Amino acid sequence: MAKINVSAGLTRVTPTFFFGLLSMRGSWPHVAAHQTEQLEKHLKETTMRSSVLLFASSLALASAQADEMAKQGEESSTIYYVILSSTPDAVEWAGIRRIDSGDARFDKMGVRCTARGFESGKCTLSDSLGDEIFTVFEPRRFHYAGGTGDYAGISGEGEWRCEHPSSPDPNVALIICTQKSSWKLP
Numbered sequence: 001m002a003k004i005n006v007s008a009g010l011t012r013v014t015p016t017f018f019f020g021l022l023s024m025r026g027s028w029p030h031v032a033a034h035q036t037e038q039l040e041k042h043l044k045e046t047t048m049r050s051s052v053l054l055f056a057s058s059l060a061l062a063s064a065q066a067d068e069m070a071k072q073g074e075e076s077s078t079i080y081y082v083i084l085s086s087t088p089d090a091v092e093w094a095g096i097r098r099i100d101s102g103d104a105r106f107d108k109m110g111v112r113c114t115a116r117g118f119e120s121g122k123c124t125l126s127d128s129l130g131d132e133i134f135t136v137f138e139p140r141r142f143h144y145a146g147g148t149g150d151y152a153g154i155s156g157e158g159e160w161r162c163e164h165p166s167s168p169d170p171n172v173a174l175i176i177c178t179q180k181s182s183w184k185l186p
Helices: 015-027 029-067
Strands: 004-007 010-013 072-086 091-101 109-115 121-126 132-138 141-147 155-163 174-184
Touching: 072 109, 091 174, 109 132, 141 174
Parallel strands: none
Antiparallel strands: 004 010, 072 091, 072 174, 091 109, 109 121, 121 132, 132 141, 141 155, 155 174
């Protein structure tokens, strides 16, 4: 006879049980229907338990990774900018930062910069969660000047170099900057 095995609170449906249900369905409909209901109930409960365990495991892993985030490091990145506005008094540009090597938290950050001319100014970098890093720059150097969320208290410095590639649109100026820096979180 087909049966359900129960051990340590977990239920295991044997192939004999499943195929037994199929064979009994025509001959003993009231028994097969009852066992089919039991099987469906069991499958729903098992699916729910599996989903809860998977979700809890994901949360535990994310929490462990958050606790293991580096507190200092070095990175090199490339930032691709488009000039948003340019007047004799101020320039504003925005882009996206891609990490060439270093901590992946700094990859794919949105960047927005303002300056008086191109030689000195400030930038704000934003990650996908809305946490920000603030930098100030001068010719060929920049400094981390704090941040919000995961980047609160960030410090460090780096160097930058930019080039101005040709744009297919004469009304849009492009900039590609490479950076190398070291940073530290409290």
